[in-house]
Every structure is written in C-alpha cells, then in structure tokens.
Amino acid sequence: MRGRTQEKYDQVMVELLERIVEKGRCTGDELENVPGVIQESQRIINDLERNGLIELEQGTVKITERGRALLRTLDELCGKEEV
Incomplete structure (x- = not known):
C-alpha cells in the first residue's frame, strides 16, 4: 500500500488505537x-x-458470479479447496 491508500489505512489504525487506549478495549x-x-x-x-x-x-449484500469466480481464483492461488 502506498500513498493515499496507506494514509487512509494509517488514519483508521490511529482511530482504532485511540479508542482502545481511551477505553482499554474496543468491541x-x-x-x-x-x-x-x-x-x-x-x-x-x-x-x-x-x-x-x-x-x-x-x-x-450478494456476491455476484464474478465475485465468486474471483474467490475461486484466490483460493486456487492460495492452495485451498474450492469455495
């Protein structure tokens, strides 16, 4: 992750960590x-x-056939059984 995506990720992580520090937990x-x-x-x-x-x-939210095909491909690449 680089640039804008990394900044967004960092922002979310900071918010989560602040919440955890404030309350000692985060449900x-x-x-x-x-x-x-x-x-x-x-x-x-x-x-x-x-x-x-x-x-x-x-x-x-419904997974489309295109989404299912992507999940199958990812499973194959990761060496897992078919979904």
Missing part, C-alpha cells in the same frame, strides 16, 4: 461508531459494487 459494536472505520468500509463496499463483485439488494 465490535464500538467499531461501528469509529468514523474512519465507517468511511473505509463504505469505500470498500462501493469499490466492490463498482467492480461487479457484489450487488446491494434491499440492504443485503
């Missing part, structure tokens, strides 16, 4: 309220949808 529910996590999650979802890997349908 999954608390993660949902960290602005950097929310923004980065939405960016990833938008990228996946724009590239045809997922479809958003009535609040549900």
Whole structure:
C-alpha cells in the first residue's frame, strides 16, 4: 500500500488505537461508531459494487458470479479447496 491508500489505512489504525487506549478495549459494536472505520468500509463496499463483485439488494449484500469466480481464483492461488 502506498500513498493515499496507506494514509487512509494509517488514519483508521490511529482511530482504532485511540479508542482502545481511551477505553482499554474496543468491541465490535464500538467499531461501528469509529468514523474512519465507517468511511473505509463504505469505500470498500462501493469499490466492490463498482467492480461487479457484489450487488446491494434491499440492504443485503450478494456476491455476484464474478465475485465468486474471483474467490475461486484466490483460493486456487492460495492452495485451498474450492469455495
């Protein structure tokens, strides 16, 4: 990761670490309220949808056939069994 992507990653990590230091812990529910996590999650979802890997349908995320093909390819490259 370089440049802008690295900066975003660093920003999210700093927000998470600040939350952990403040409270001594960080639960999954608390993660949902960290602005950097929310923004980065939405960016990833938008990228996946724009590239045809997922479809958003009535609040549900569905993996497209293109997405499944990518997952199968990744599994093969990693030496895992088929999904």
